[in-house]
Amino acid sequence: MISKELQKALIEQLNKEYHSAYLYLGMSAYCSKEGFNGSSSWFLIQYQEEIAHGMKLFKYLEDQDVELKLPSIEGVKVEYNSLLDVFKKALAHEQKMSKNLNILSDIAMREKDHATYNLLQWYVTEQVEEEATLKEIIDHIKLVGDNGYGLYTIDKELSTRVFSDPTTK
Ligand code: FEO
Numbered sequence: 001m002i003s004k005e006l007q008k009a010l011i012e013q014l015n016k017e018y019h020s021a022y023l024y025l026g027m028s029a030y031c032s033k034e035g036f037n038g039s040s041s042w043f044l045i046q047y048q049e050e051i052a053h054g055m056k057l058f059k060y061l062e063d064q065d066v067e068l069k070l071p072s073i074e075g076v077k078v079e080y081n082s083l084l085d086v087f088k089k090a091l092a093h094e095q096k097m098s099k100n101l102n103i104l105s106d107i108a109m110r111e112k113d114h115a116t117y118n119l120l121q122w123y124v125t126e127q128v129e130e131e132a133t134l135k136e137i138i139d140h141i142k143l144v145g146d147n148g149y150g151l152y153t154i155d156k157e158l159s160t161r162v163f164s165d166p167t168t169k
Contacts, residue, residue, distance in 0.1 A: 003111050007066050009104055010116070014057045016100060019073050021050035023093060026076040027086050036083055036151075038159030045163045046090075053123070056167045060119050083151060084141045091134040098127040126166060
């Protein structure tokens with residue numbers, strides 16, 4: 001049985017996963033508007049990944065008979081200053097998510113809730129990969145600066161990303 005405190009925090013995390021999906025949908029819309037179609041497609045796949053993260057948690061909470069009261073999902077902005085800005089904001093968001101997951105892991109550990117702790121470690125590991133990917137993209141964008149051809153090449157490269165359900169690994 002998951003403690004009431006942890007149940008509440010996990011439902012908040014579930015909400016954050018869907019909010020992340022929504023955030024990336026907004027980022028995809030921004031990139032599309034600016035003509036960065038590869039980046040737009042990259043963020044759409046990121047959106048799908050977040051939905052998968054949310055579903056994994058949803059399924060766990062259902063399996064653990066947690067009463068699901070789903071709060072509303074906060075709105076997101078769709079305006080950014082540049083391609084660099086949008087990826088920087090994505091990284092800052094993921095860093096915040098990583099902190100939240102660490103806090104959740106601390107609670108699960110403190111409560112000796114091994115099942116929840118195990119589940120959370122999957123998310124913690126996933127965060128390392130997400131942050132590393134975003135940092136690499138940011139580094140590439142910084143390298144080319146305002147060079148149009150450089151940005152075009154990066155955008156084209158980002159268009160090659162395909163969705164692979166992260167919860168199956
Ligand atoms: Fe589900 Fe990108 O954290």
